[in-house]
Amino acid sequence: MTAIVTNNLRFRYAADAPWSVDGASLQVEPGEIVLLEGESGSGKSTLLRVLAGLAPAFHGGEAAGEGLIAGVDLRTAQPAEIAQRAGFLFQDPETQVVMAEPLRDVAFSLQCHGAPAETILASARTALERINADHLIGRRIDQLSAGERQRVALAAVLAPEPAVLLLDEPTAQLDDDTACELVGELRRLADLGLAIVIAEHRHDRVGHLTDRVIGLRRGSLVSPEATVPLTPLMSAPASTGLPLVTLDSLTAQRGDRIVVRHATASLQPGQVAALLGANGGGKSTLLRTLAGLEPTPSGRLIVDGRDLTPAGAESRVPLVAFVPQDPGRTLLCDTVRDEVLLGPRTLGCDLAVAEQMLAALDLVHLADRNPRDCSVGERERVAIAAAFALSPQLLLLDEPTRGMDLAHRATLVRLVREHAARGGCAIVVTHDLDLARACADCRWLLVDGQLETAGETP
């Protein structure tokens, strides 16, 4: 039996809204991995939600066309009925967990499906074993890493043994290594007969293990576009005068623990550094310290000749701008335009730059929309635009391409290089080596709390 068959499937969130899924005709066989590829806001997540019966049943809206998922008719079935045949893995593992311990959380899925009580814990254990996550049993979920939580969430989805697996950007919150492991697991599951549909704009992460790629543009299924790899952009050689940014024996701490000791480095005007290192090694903490969000136990940060060490984050802007991880969750304003203009308005900066950033990051058509109505990738771009809008001398970006599609990743590289060409500096924390190669002039490596700055661009 074909796992998924849809014919001219359509969906929109309101009667007067454009179709978010527009005439999708799709067929997926058991054992097949299909990658849905498209820009942020192209309708990938919505299509998955329609296939899972969550739209319109949970989200409201209007649906048309026909579809069968593992033999269940999408027009008549309730989401809970579909859930027995089709598991859905969301992007953010934080919001998928109900219980406090992995085995119990996986068991919850089986409890929901009415599995016999005496088999539940054994089945939950088997589901965790299937994806090599049984070593997590007994630990508290809130103490697991994002990758481990995503594994628990995957086990919870797999426990009722669905015929179809729908995954909405499952690697967006994960670093490259963890994402690679997860995708490897998915291939193994598909080889066992599971039909898998993945919405993902990081084609580079999952493309090699998929059987078919389907493009999505404004809700319509199209042929996928050829992936254009990021290429390093040529920039003028950095000047050899006084450095613009100096880290002078800087120490960074997280809570009571010193995580970076005596970091000493400098950047000439126009230089971009890629800050690399293992997970949990202190990269984000160092960036937060440079942004003024964490206290500096010792050492100094000098930007443009000014010692910023005693200044808090609010006093470092607009000289220093920082985009933290997952910034889309902490947006403040009611419209995208207000969000991007908030900093420049508060600080009396040139508003024209903010408008340019809206255009550069493809946000003009969303300018009057509430950021919370935007997709995850769009929100990330809003936060990045808000940082660029401050025209900073030092730009700090913490994993800026998580959840970002390839086209906008290229745009980000261009913007960073343009910022450098204007004489600014940037430090980019990333696991994305392509991004590091494309936008950075030098590599800073954080190993065991020590910053090594001698590296060439990776």
Added chain:
Amino acid sequence: MKAPIPPLLCALALIVISLATAQPLIVAAALLGALALHHAAPPPHRLMLRIALISGLFIAVLNPFVAVEGDHVLFAGPSFWLIDFEITSEEVLYGLVAGARLAAAILSTSAFLRLADPDRTQALASRVAPRSALTVALSARLAPTLRRDASGLRETLRLRGTGPERGRRAAIRQGTRLIEPLVASSLERGIDISEAMVARGYGAGRLTRLPEARLQRDEQVALICGVIGLVVAVVLLAGVAPYDIYPLADPIATRVAIVVAALTLATSIVAAGALRTRP
């Protein structure tokens, strides 16, 4: 993490014992027992200890100044409005007993919450009120996430150039500014979780109830201690070892009181040893 029943019984016994009598020895034993249970539970130790001590001391210090009872005058001072500066030894003793009761209740409750497996506690509570139990469990789980969101919003404000305001009014104005995004953020989290639960099949029908796992040996020991503690509490409620503080405090070190206090302390220490969580 332990099965919820043994720590629940132990904590409940200590609370009831401390409330069932004003006998200082027994209340002190209940407080020490609660401390033992508190140290057996996972952290945070210092925070809860501080809360219990401050609350208990507040009551102990306050009582002599608001009560107007007791025959042994320690200090004769004036009275005005609700404050009475005539302090008696009975008022001091009553204050200490009341403070110890409050501290014992706080420490026992927090120890139970930290010792009991939240999932098994939720499963236990869901026998009575399934939806409410799940809602409470989810709320408790989401609290740290929302705290993180709130801190992220404050940081975003700083990164847009608005620092912490000086002055009460300005601080309130700034706090108010964060309410809307914070509410929006928590609603969004709530919707995301509901959607994920629907996608997992929640709401399809009755949840299967998981069979309760058998108690381990240490849990059985704690359960026995809890039952003994509850028996002691019932005995005290029945009027054994009566004790009056006002107008004149009864003698403290009676034989019955010593026996009950020793039993209370011994069962609590044994229970704490059995429930102790090892890192």
